[in-house]
Amino acid sequence: MRRSLITIMLVLAIGVTIGSLAYPVFYSYPHRFDAVKAAIADPGPVVNTPWGPLSAEDRDLVVQVEADGLWEISAGRQAVDRAPTPAIKEAGAELVSGHTDLDKRVRALAAKLAITLPTQPTAEQQGWLAQLTAAQGATYRQEFANLLREEHGRIFQQLAQVRSSTRNTLVRDLATVTNRTELEHISALEKTGYVDFDPVAHDTTASPAAVKTQVPAPSAS
Incomplete structure (x- = not known):
């Protein structure tokens, strides 16, 4: 017991x-x-991922590439439809095909890195689209070439900076592919013959709309 x-x-x-x-x-x-x-x-300034540390600058670039694609695809389709010259039509087609491919890449990357992407262009980008929609004739040709050329120039600089500093392999690969795509777009836009290189050379960090005219704010409707 x-x-x-x-x-x-x-x-x-x-x-x-x-x-x-x-x-x-x-x-x-x-x-x-x-x-x-x-x-x-x-997430704070840096998040560790299986593909390397993800910085705030890395995330900003991914979001920027997606936002640029949202408005540039629309601008490219508009150029193809309006087709004021064969060169502008070709540049528009380049924008559509290039950013459609980048969009697929960005969405796949964002899903892996838990990055929230924009679903529509920024207010500023919507303003640029409104400006292009309202323009006619030679004004449209000039604004299409210069708005998009100067915008590509700025993202080109951002890509180079992040590409050289990022420790995340997915972001580095995206920057490499986007860099190549942006260069192709820059070349296509310059071939239109309407790019004004003085603003590009002297004010590469300014808003493209500020170089020629003030971009109207998007309508509230």
């Missing part, structure tokens, strides 16, 4: 010990998920 009582007490003691060890594991585990969710919602 005494041995049975001792055995029961030992079993109970072992059970209590196991329970006390398991308690922090089971009850703290959900909080670990909370920490992961918080890191995604507010």
Whole structure:
């Protein structure tokens, strides 16, 4: 009888010990998920990923490439439809094909790195589209070539900077491909014969709309 009582007490003691060890594991585990969710919602300056550290500059570039594609595809389609010259039509087709491919790449990358992408152009980009839509004749040809050429020039600089500094292999690959695509677009736009190189040379960081005319704000409707 005494041995049975001792055995029961030992079993109970072992059970209590196991329970006390398991308690922090089971009850703290959900909080670990909370920490992961918080890191995604507010990633901070750098997030570690399987493809290397992801910086705020890296994320900004991914978002910028997507935003540029959203308005440049629309601008390219408009140029193809209006086709004021064969060279502008060709440049528009280059914009559509290049950014359609980049869009697929960016979406695949963003899904892996948990980056939220824009779903429509920025207010400034919508303004540029409105400006192109309203322009006619020679004004349209000049604004199409210069707005897009100067915008490509700025993203070209951003790509070079991130490409040289990023430690994330996915972002580096995207920067390489985007760099090549942007250079093709720059060449196509310059072949239109309407690019004004003075603003490009003297003010590569200014808003493209500020070089010629003030871009109208997008309509509220």
